[in-house]
Amino acid sequence: xxxxxxxVVLQDRPAVTPAFRWRDGLPGSEGAHTGGWLVLxxxxxxxxxxxxxxxxxxxxxxxxxxxxxxxxxDPLQREWLWHRMWEIDRIEELPLYLxxxxxxxxxxxxxxxxxxxxxxxxxxxxxxxxxxxxxxxxGSVEQYLDIADQCLELxxxxxxxxxxxxxxxxxELCTRLREHVGDRVPLMYDGSAxxxxxxxxxxGRVLSEADYLWYEEPMREFxxxxxxxxxxxxxxxxxVAETSDGAHMNTADFIANGSxxxxxxxxxxxxxxxxxxxxxxxxxxxxxxxxxxxxxxxxTHLCMAISNTTYYESFVPADPVRREPAVDAxxxxxxxxxxxxxxxxxxxxxxxxxxxxxxxx
Numbered sequence: 108x109x110x111x112x113x114x115v116v117l118q119d120r121p122a123v124t125p126a127f128r129w130r131d132g133l134p135g136s137e138g139a140h141t142g143g144w145l146v147l148x149x150x151x152x153x154x155x156x157x158x159x160x161x162x163x164x165x166x167x168x169x170x171x172x173x174x175x176x177x178x179x180x181d182p183l184q185r186e187w188l189w190h191r192m193w194e195i196d197r198i199e200e201l202p203l204y205l206x207x208x209x210x211x212x213x214x215x216x217x218x219x220x221x222x223x224x225x226x227x228x229x230x231x232x233x234x235x236x237x238x239x240x241x242x243x244x245x246g247s248v249e250q251y252l253d254i255a256d257q258c259l260e261l262x263x264x265x266x267x268x269x270x271x272x273x274x275x276x277x278x279e280l281c282t283r284l285r286e287h288v289g290d291r292v293p294l295m296y297d298g299s300a301x302x303x304x305x306x307x308x309x310x311g312r313v314l315s316e317a318d319y320l321w322y323e324e325p326m327r328e329f330x331x332x333x334x335x336x337x338x339x340x341x342x343x344x345x346x347v348a349e350t351s352d353g354a355h356m357n358t359a360d361f362i363a364n365g366s367x368x369x370x371x372x373x374x375x376x377x378x379x380x381x382x383x384x385x386x387x388x389x390x391x392x393x394x395x396x397x398x399x400x401x402x403x404x405x406x407t408h409l410c411m412a413i414s415n416t417t418y419y420e421s422f423v424p425a426d427p428v429r430r431e432p433a434v435d436a437x438x439x440x441x442x443x444x445x446x447x448x449x450x451x452x453x454x455x456x457x458x459x460x461x462x463x464x465x466x467x468x
Contacts, residue, residue: 108220110182110378112148113174115166116462117141127243130272130299136424138226144468145169146227147212149182153219155212156450159204172199173209182216189381202353203352203376210281210379211405211448212295218447226411226442229384236410238421238434248280249424252287257428265293265418272301278313286316298325304333311341312412321346334366344368349400354378355385362393373400374409387413403450407433411442
């Protein structure tokens with residue numbers, strides 16, 4: 108099999124509604140923007156898809172670097188092509204969200220060629236997994252408490268906070284939420300890299316006392332030394348290496364220096380499905396969990412294939428809360444059955460994005 112076409116389909120997207128926000132200092136939900144679909148065609152009729160929000164950047168990289176690299180290549184040689192992306196990254200410094208995009212499209216082709224969903228092509232471990240409610244940033248402690256009640260009523264078994272990035276306010280929120288939901292509801296906290304080491308320690312000690320399941324990205328992940336010092340000062344489990352460059356290689360540094368209790372993995376930030384699996388297997392060698400970051404159909408496959416992950420991340424952006432369609436009333440997300448990634452199955456329910464219909468059989 109050979110790759111015969113490499114296309115980028117740009118897609119004008121409206122502003123995300125309802126709008127949401129992250130912690131103080133970070134941009135919130137996307138305004139109107141141009142997304143992009145990478146579409147790889149083959150001489151055997153299989154087509155692989157992958158999507159990113161930065162369509163013009165994708166189109167530029169494909170035109171200048173990737174099309175010539177991919178045309179004529181065997182799409183089943185995923186490991187080889189994954190290494191080629193890293194070689195190109197040495198020149199381009201590819202954005203994290205682009206580094207694994209080719210890999211996702213290649214896995215889509217591989218699943219279709221094998222007539223298997225990607226999670227089974229990866230080996231398969233489970234067919235369902237609990238989903239936790241991962242909040243946007245809301246306006247007050249009282250609103251968060253109400254959001255938590257709504258999430259639990261909808262069947263979510265656990266809740267992760269994205270808060271304000273203000274250590275005093277976040278400490279109050281984390282303490283009151285634990286008091287509100289009781290001891291049996293698993294709670295997590297994500298700092299979205301909002302703190303320096305001193306405030307990260309202050310907040311981490313409170314999370315320890317409140318028995319939070321994990322403490323995620325309180326600081327930017329450029330300094331493994333800072334994370335090691337944080338790990339020495341707090342007892343709450345640290346889950347690390349979500350946004351740092353270097354995929355499994357950088358994750359290994361966090362593990363080696365003693366700062367990781369668990370690690371993050373994802374297709375979007377760890378170099379595609381191949382990079383995500385490398386990271387998961389690395390963590391497994393140390394008896395650590397590799398929790399999948401972010402939701403969506405690609406990450407559902409990872410959740411079903413990675414033995415050392417325990418939850419699916421389901422984003423809760425608005426009040427009132429609406430349960431993500433992929434999550435059932437028992438708080439579970441289920442494995443897909445369509446060959447490949449399964450974008451086409453979603454499009455059958457919602458109609459294919461404009462510009463992609465010509466690529467569908």
